[in-house]
Every structure is written in C-alpha cells, then in structure tokens.
Amino acid sequence: MDFDLARPIYQQIIDDFKKQMIRGELRKGERIPSQREYAEKARINPNTVQRAYREMENMRMVETLRGQGTYVNISEEDLQMLRKGMARAVLKNFVMEMRALGFDDEETLIMLQAEQTGGEGDNKQ
Amino acid sequence: MIEFINVSKQFGATVALNNLNLSFQPGRITGLFGPNGAGKSTSLKMISGLNRPDRGEIRVHGQAPVGCKDSIAYLPEIDHLYPWMNIKQAAGFMQSFYADWDEEKYRELLAFLNLDEQMKISKISKGQRAKTKLLLAAARHSRYLLLDEPLSGIDILTREEIIQTLIRDYREGEQTVIISTHEIDDVEALVDEVVFLNRGQVKLSGNADQLREEKGMSLVEIMKEEFRHAN
Structure with a gap:
C-alpha cells in the first residue's frame, strides 16, 4: 500500500x-x-x-x-456504521469539490444521475 | 532519554550549537533534520562522547555521555573502517570493545544484508561499505543507536535495504534511535519523531504524524516551508 x-x-x-x-x-x-x-x-x-x-x-x-x-x-452494527460513515465522508468531499468547481447541488445531482444511467453524452463535445 | 541543556559549541569562529535545548524521546526513532552546518553531526558526536560542549550539559539516561559509552552504538558519517581488514576482522574488533555485541544478531544481519565475512573493506563498493557500517553498529544490543547520515551517497536499492534492516531490527519501546539525514523523503515512514535543526538551534520538533495532521504536509514539505522563511 x-x-x-x-x-x-x-x-x-x-x-x-x-x-x-x-x-x-x-x-x-x-x-x-x-x-x-x-x-x-x-x-x-x-x-x-x-x-x-x-x-x-x-x-x-x-x-x-x-x-x-x-x-x-x-460487530455487524459497527460495520454498517463504518460503511455509512466512510461513504458519507467520500460524498461530502465530492460535493465540496463540485461546489468548488462552481456547480450548484442541483446540477451536480443531475450529472450524477446521468453518469449512473450511462449518459456519457455530454462529456464528449 | 537524551537531553541537551543549554548546550553551546564553537569550532574556531564557527558556531555549531547555539544554546541548544533538546530532548530525544526514549523508545522512539527520531529523525534529525536540517541543512548542512545545522549542528546534526556535532550533536550526535556529543551524545556518543566524542565531543564536549563548551557550555551546557548533555545527559544520557541522567548521566554524562562518557559514562554511557557501553549503551550507545554510533555510526559515524565518515569512513571509520580500517581498509586492510575484512568484515570478519572488523566485527572481531567491535566485539573486543563492546560487551553488548550480539553474535547471533550479527550473523542474521550479515545474511539479510547480503554481505560476506571475507569481503575486504578496501575492495567493496560504497553501498557495501555503508551496509557494513550499519551491520557493525546494529549488531550490538545497545539501548541507543545513533546513525549519522547512514544513507548519503548510496543507491536507492541499498537505501531501501538499510531502512528495512532498521525496521526489522528495531526493538519496540526499548531502543532509542536517532537518525540524521538529508534524505528525508527516504525516511518519512521510518521516523516517528522529528527534530529540525537550524544554525545550532531547534527550529521545529514533534511527532511526525501530528505534524502531518497540523500542517497537511509531508516532512519534506514542512522542512522546505520552515527553511524558506528561516534563511
């Protein structure tokens, strides 16, 4: 590592x-x-x-x-908490980076959904 | 614990240590960093009793360094090995001086470092000589291990071997190791305490991870940052 x-x-x-x-x-x-x-x-x-x-x-x-x-x-309970906690930290960081790039949260959400459904269209210009 | 209390040392007109106050935590691996002439080598020589302060005092485990020679292993920056000896003879020489020589450890380190007892000091490469120096210092079961520039001028693979040896060999909690080096990036993960010296005084010191946390920088970056403002 x-x-x-x-x-x-x-x-x-x-x-x-x-x-x-x-x-x-x-x-x-x-x-x-x-x-x-x-x-x-x-x-x-x-x-x-x-x-x-x-x-x-x-x-x-x-x-x-x-x-x-x-x-x-x-414990299973602690593991779930850890899982959510780490995901939340990643998300928080992501949102902050997007804001720093000038995206408002709504725009970010739309892009995230588009990314998920395989919408790579607007990356290619 | 090793303590420097108001220690000053001058060589002619050159001030090496300027009212230095410093303590090295027991059971830790401390990196002693700083530019040339900061006082790193002078400090290590004083701990090993090879130099005396002009003013102030040094305490090793509460005593004057001279009385602690048997518990201090010192790897000098200079080439101190007799060229006509082979490794076996050099080891025998050390063994006759120090009661804490550990023959079993010596054998193990010899194999781990890929050295052969029959190798003659005058015939071996610079990297092999550096490894031999480490072998002879580390084969003692000493409470304090002082390493003055053990990595300088050595290829990257040998440097890695030396670092790995130090980690393998380190006895948690019992041994106090001080390593002076310019090669900070090589020892980032090896040291857990750091002391930055500048012009014979402490510029900054502390726990390595704590400094990283506070400054969000690596030790190399912290060093650059500190000395950009200093000079």
Whole structure:
C-alpha cells in the first residue's frame, strides 16, 4: 500500500483496514498481520503501527489475544456504521469539490444521475 | 532519554550549537533534520562522547555521555573502517570493545544484508561499505543507536535495504534511535519523531504524524516551508 506522506500514517493504516472490512475482504474472526509483520512489509515505523492497532482496539474493530495475534472483532452494527460513515465522508468531499468547481447541488445531482444511467453524452463535445 | 541543556559549541569562529535545548524521546526513532552546518553531526558526536560542549550539559539516561559509552552504538558519517581488514576482522574488533555485541544478531544481519565475512573493506563498493557500517553498529544490543547520515551517497536499492534492516531490527519501546539525514523523503515512514535543526538551534520538533495532521504536509514539505522563511 502506498501512503500519502502529507497525512498521518497511522490514520491511513486504520482506513485501509476499515476498507478491507467494509468490502468483506476481512471478516470477523480473521487474523490480521502482527504489528511486526505489518511494519516490515509496509516499511513503516513499528511505533506508528502500534498506535494504529491500539486505536483499532479502542474502536472495537479488532481484538488482540495475548500470544495468539490480532483478530477482526467488529460487530455487524459497527460495520454498517463504518460503511455509512466512510461513504458519507467520500460524498461530502465530492460535493465540496463540485461546489468548488462552481456547480450548484442541483446540477451536480443531475450529472450524477446521468453518469449512473450511462449518459456519457455530454462529456464528449 | 537524551537531553541537551543549554548546550553551546564553537569550532574556531564557527558556531555549531547555539544554546541548544533538546530532548530525544526514549523508545522512539527520531529523525534529525536540517541543512548542512545545522549542528546534526556535532550533536550526535556529543551524545556518543566524542565531543564536549563548551557550555551546557548533555545527559544520557541522567548521566554524562562518557559514562554511557557501553549503551550507545554510533555510526559515524565518515569512513571509520580500517581498509586492510575484512568484515570478519572488523566485527572481531567491535566485539573486543563492546560487551553488548550480539553474535547471533550479527550473523542474521550479515545474511539479510547480503554481505560476506571475507569481503575486504578496501575492495567493496560504497553501498557495501555503508551496509557494513550499519551491520557493525546494529549488531550490538545497545539501548541507543545513533546513525549519522547512514544513507548519503548510496543507491536507492541499498537505501531501501538499510531502512528495512532498521525496521526489522528495531526493538519496540526499548531502543532509542536517532537518525540524521538529508534524505528525508527516504525516511518519512521510518521516523516517528522529528527534530529540525537550524544554525545550532531547534527550529521545529514533534511527532511526525501530528505534524502531518497540523500542517497537511509531508516532512519534506514542512522542512522546505520552515527553511524558506528561516534563511
């Protein structure tokens, strides 16, 4: 995974795990890499990985069993909240970018619907 | 914990450290950054007891550096290896000096870094010499590891090998590592604390991720931003 070095790295580690859980690539009960494995593979500071794992434990995304490893331990309810939360963040960002381009929300909505129904027509000029 | 308290050092007319106050967090990998002449090498030499302050004091784990030599491994910027030795002899030399030499770790690092004990220092490439320097410093089980420009003038693949070795070898929480370098972009993800020095003083310091969060910039960009205004 490539990190955006202008953003906190521990946050990006957490986001990466969130996405994997949302997509169903990581399911409850599955083991995730040990902190050491993760640090070596991604070539990042072990303390940074430790911070990310600790926060994921606090957010009840994962559980570390002493001597056994770290496992996905997210409830279905939390997973749905995570899913919606991340989608909302993406949407918010999208709307802001569109506004910055000078589109009002109605125009944006129309374009979004057109995009969905395969309406590529007005992109080609 | 390593502390600099009001430390000044002058070489002739050149001020190297100017009333420097600084502390290095224990159990962290700190990046020591700054332009040439900022005082990076002088600071590391002082921690390892090779230089003394003109004024002020340095405390390593509460003691004067000279008393802590056994817990400090230092990789100097200069080429300090005897050219007539092979790696095995250089390792034996280190082993005779330091009680915390870890033979098992040495063997492991040797293999990981693709070095051969029989290689003669005078015959190996610059990249291999850099790896040998790291090998000899890291093969000790030291509480403090000081690395002065371990990546300078080395090709990108060797730099990556060195960084990977440092991550593999790092003992979470126990070991304090300070790495001075110009190659900030190479160590962005390796360091968790940073100190930017300028003209013998601290320009900026803090946790790397926290600085990224506050400024929305990478460490390289923060460095450029800080020094654009400074000079």
